[in-house]
Amino acid sequence: MKLSESTWREVEAYLEKSTGLIIPIGSTEQHGPVGLIGTDAICATAIAEASAEISNALTTPAICFTPAQFNETFPGTISISSTTLMYLVSDIVRSLSRQGFQYFYFLNGHGANLAPLKAVCHDLTAEYSRRETTAKIRFRIRSWWDYPQTNALRGQLFGAGEGLHGTPSEIAITRALLRNITAPPEMNVPPPLTEAFMKNHAGDFHLDAEHHRHQFPDGRVGSDSDLGTAEHGKHFLGIASQEATVDYNDFLNT
Amino acid sequence: MKLSESTWREVEAYLEKSTGLIIPIGSTEQHGPVGLIGTDAICATAIAEASAEISNALTTPAICFTPAQFNETFPGTISISSTTLMYLVSDIVRSLSRQGFQYFYFLNGHGANLAPLKAVCHDLTAEYSRRETTAKIRFRIRSWWDYPQTNALRGQLFGAGEGLHGTPSEIAITRALLRNITAPPEMNVPPPLTEAFMKNHAGDFHLDAEHHRHQFPDGRVGSDSDLGTAEHGKHFLGIASQEATVDYNDFLNT
Amino acid sequence: MKLSESTWREVEAYLEKSTGLIIPIGSTEQHGPVGLIGTDAICATAIAEASAEISNALTTPAICFTPAQFNETFPGTISISSTTLMYLVSDIVRSLSRQGFQYFYFLNGHGANLAPLKAVCHDLTAEYSRRETTAKIRFRIRSWWDYPQTNALRGQLFGAGEGLHGTPSEIAITRALLRNITAPPEMNVPPPLTEAFMKNHAGDFHLDAEHHRHQFPDGRVGSDSDLGTAEHGKHFLGIASQEATVDYNDFLNT
């Protein structure tokens, strides 16, 4: 059930059965030569909506403008500050909480969202707790690629070629849903990332935009994007949405 | 050309031809018994994308979370503060401006966006002007229903039934694009709004949410939503996108 | 009754009869070769106080520092950001509301105030509504030149010469109240503004300060300031304050 395509009466009825909802959150940033700028929001939304269909959950429109400073010199990237994202999430939660929503499940498609999302959930919890409201709020944040089977599939299909950005798994999903962009001839198989690089840049903890583009001139970070096919994409959508459903239902029971 | 479905190389090529883009902005709020919660974003996006196809312009994803405090007691409405919207728009503009974008055209679908949009454009202009950057920024804000022919058509088709919220013209567009919800039997023809009411509440300058719901219990504000048909919707989409194209091109020449 | 010239006991007595007050809001910005920098605050204050005398209303000191970035390269202009104005208005309202004031009538003398004023009234209404206080707040914002008869008089006396800034009607009022500056010989009759210009710059939606001064080198925007005489000024003060009184009383009944 999509919030944006429902009426308020339908949401009122929904609230009698459930006080949870799923908020997809992505980004608007370059994803390499064969990746779409909206990849992260597209993936998160598709998985959220597929999962919501299984469990009759409600999904909001995606939060699609998020922090991505490292990609800002690639045209088309829109990066907002962590604090702006935190203000936005706060307002969204306060508004829905007033109507009775209690369980906010963020289905994430962009590594750099994790830190500001956790930070704002801390502050919102403090805010509600301090004002001794009877309103209850609960948060869970999950990146779709971290669901165990989805994650296993990534390794199994692409190995080191999965990389960190413009991953074949996310490209596969957008190919399944929207466009199959042919790789330009000069697009190489990138050398695998070192473990140290992976550790130091987890959660998109990257250097500044000039440096980042210089280091990764076509935008991919260690990912052999072209490995991902539309067929793989359907597979990922199926598995990830199943796992999201299980995890979301578990969340509602906390 | 949709930003979210393009690659950064395509945007790079676009920037060689144009430094303008269109940012649809809507809301996530109740729109009465037959209106979708995403109506404003859906309408603004559809008109922006149809217009962009005509003029080969670029459109960003819609800003869909915006101020709508008066509707907050209707379940499903998400209202953010004016200041949060202002932070968000500032960050979006700063990011795109860095890459060379200069003309920011907001295609608006929600009355309450006008005040914070104008206010933030003031502040952004001051910011760029004071720091004596060579970057140029220009803003135009247009609500689709204000295009002259579109506006004339609204009056001609629906007269006083157009009203202020859940208007048959916006319902018509969502019916053309997504869902045709049957009006519940108890949905009446609302009495026409007085001129004084129209004047005092222009730009969604409404009272608080409790009062608003009490005054307009089914969510419509003077609008006979059911008058709008899918056929009307196609008509509106055609005319408004044509007018948006003309106005956008005029804007690029300022 | 002027707040700044009253004692707290007088205000306490006032509150037993009325919970409304009038807040004049102007600007501190250049008004062309024969216009005073304080014009907007002077006009708004004079009309507010004249009206308050008729209806025994209370007026606060004027808010005289407001957004006017487009005039910042003209010496003497003081422009604050929209957000600063919003913080200031919020604090003023919260303070007075605590004492029992409920009806806040902004008598406006500066186009660029409209957007931030509407934006902050939205946010204040949300704030009070969400915290479920029993305090009631109501807002009305009116620019004095928009009162119907006042507006008609502007057209009738000055036609296209009224223009947008340094208007003969506002010059007339400051001439009636303070100083009659002789027009320098080089001050011309400006060419009338186009309709498109009027539409695109309503509410002082102007370009940056460098550009603005280049386009309007003596500071007037389409206004033949010198047409306004002290005699006209008295006329405007009389009519506008009458209309303000009627509108304010109407507001108290909402």
Added chain:
Amino acid sequence: MKLSESTWREVEAYLEKSTGLIIPIGSTEQHGPVGLIGTDAICATAIAEASAEISNALTTPAICFTPAQFNETFPGTISISSTTLMYLVSDIVRSLSRQGFQYFYFLNGHGANLAPLKAVCHDLTAEYSRRETTAKIRFRIRSWWDYPQTNALRGQLFGAGEGLHGTPSEIAITRALLRNITAPPEMNVPPPLTEAFMKNHAGDFHLDAEHHRHQFPDGRVGSDSDLGTAEHGKHFLGIASQEATVDYNDFLNT
């Protein structure tokens, strides 16, 4: 020379001779049974303008909304937060600095302004210093009662009756300028304040509004307001404006 009653050309000419100006800053708060709510702004403005006449300096309109939380339960008091005042002062300084103003002299009439004024001057200095602008900014903050001869006169005329709020010296000035309110019969001679009280509450470092009103039910803090006559007021205006002139000229030479 009053900024609000000058044209931009007159300010342009002024800037060729001087880059300094005087900003009066007061409050809008109760001042006891015979004191006006605008007392602090009225006194600061009158002294600033009288001094500016002597030295041909420029004065801005007064900042009249300032922090005064302790008086907020007395009707008519308007208290803003320290941070809002800091935002406002920052914006005023940035705007004037852009035009070439360098010396900002705050002529203060309200004890609680001192802390936020000093704090914001710190932050503005850091801001200009860090961005390595060539713009120079200098600040001086003076409360009129602290000028040595003015201060001596206060002690000489009123002794312990001067007190801390609703002081006979400020009442004297408003009586000279505006209204002479007769003391109500029940208004007593307040017991003198202890030295410890004076020390702990310097700069209006008072307890909360409920407590403050309970402790000082008619609003005066140790001041025998009625001692101040219009004749005294003229005396204070003369001396304080002379001393302000000397101090302002000294400031311009730093």
Added chain:
Amino acid sequence: MKLSESTWREVEAYLEKSTGLIIPIGSTEQHGPVGLIGTDAICATAIAEASAEISNALTTPAICFTPAQFNETFPGTISISSTTLMYLVSDIVRSLSRQGFQYFYFLNGHGANLAPLKAVCHDLTAEYSRRETTAKIRFRIRSWWDYPQTNALRGQLFGAGEGLHGTPSEIAITRALLRNITAPPEMNVPPPLTEAFMKNHAGDFHLDAEHHRHQFPDGRVGSDSDLGTAEHGKHFLGIASQEATVDYNDFLNT
């Protein structure tokens, strides 16, 4: 070399050899019946200073007030918001960067710091990158328990008894350095945490303070604090500071 115990000349000399420094960051929050409220800052500082002695690095005073809302109902806990921590870190970095520091190594002792630290490093990088300064900034954030050998030692010594809060490893360090508090007789061996709990609460992603205290009434989260001895503490200090040194030197080479 401790910043707080150095002179500016010593720091000036240091800057000729190195542009890096170590910023310990902890918390001020309850740590169970035998844990000190300052545990996290004490551990981070001790390891940072021991490491700095090995590599001749500079350490700042610890940031000791940080987000810990979940512990706020335990007396003595001081929790600040994520955004306040972000403002503080921003100011610290801007100040040191101005003097030539480039490598900011956060040695962390509190899980809930990770999210706001990462978020603010994102925003600072964007800020420096956008303003095209020549100043270079680099960040690394490490929790001491995550150094590989230190982490291995935790498992080896305490197994599941290590838990998440009031861990025997941190208690061991404070026992080595400051106080050895005897466990109260009622302090039990807590049941081991489930894997799901560990995953859902990583980075101190805990529920609100009332709930948290109810769930963990003595403040420990799955940790058998009393297992940690002063002897263990010395061991941890030795290993962790060695590993910190290696990692810090690696950081300086990025």
Added chain:
Amino acid sequence: MKLSESTWREVEAYLEKSTGLIIPIGSTEQHGPVGLIGTDAICATAIAEASAEISNALTTPAICFTPAQFNETFPGTISISSTTLMYLVSDIVRSLSRQGFQYFYFLNGHGANLAPLKAVCHDLTAEYSRRETTAKIRFRIRSWWDYPQTNALRGQLFGAGEGLHGTPSEIAITRALLRNITAPPEMNVPPPLTEAFMKNHAGDFHLDAEHHRHQFPDGRVGSDSDLGTAEHGKHFLGIASQEATVDYNDFLNT
């Protein structure tokens, strides 16, 4: 009793006897050729803890990052903005207040802290007062050098050599506690400060950092630092902590 070295149970017990605590606040800034960068925090902490031992009071860790923009070009100085300090203090107070603390005594070691501390105490008082909480908050701010006998001793021992920064009294304390740095041969006896300078720069109201370093090239402001010996330092610690105890106990009775 030091908060950071106590358990929550010990603080819980403390709260049954007292709702007050002492918050030392210093700075991290250059203190001349023989002064430590942490001088202000070191002095404030030592006096606070010595006083707390006398009166069984609780002390928090020091706030050691504070505003000191004037010293920012001396390496090692860390200066934060006044507003950041205000956010930090607000959060600390809100957190402790929730647990029952009511009396917040700031023992200050840095002149530039006074203005933002007073400003934030104003705003916090307003916040608590407006929301009509039953929580009581009381603030007192004292610089240790202002205690009467301590102040007298400064004059008696060092006369004009005490100066304003890098004072022999503060150097004496750090020499007693930590390091005795030998004065470099070129360190002169500075000329005494004029009364006008003292008045205009009270509370560290200094010019920008470039100017400040140019004017005071070795960092001392009129202070003959080397006059202070470790023996003097012990004397100051003894007297100041006695006076702090008396003043703190007086505060608890308000």
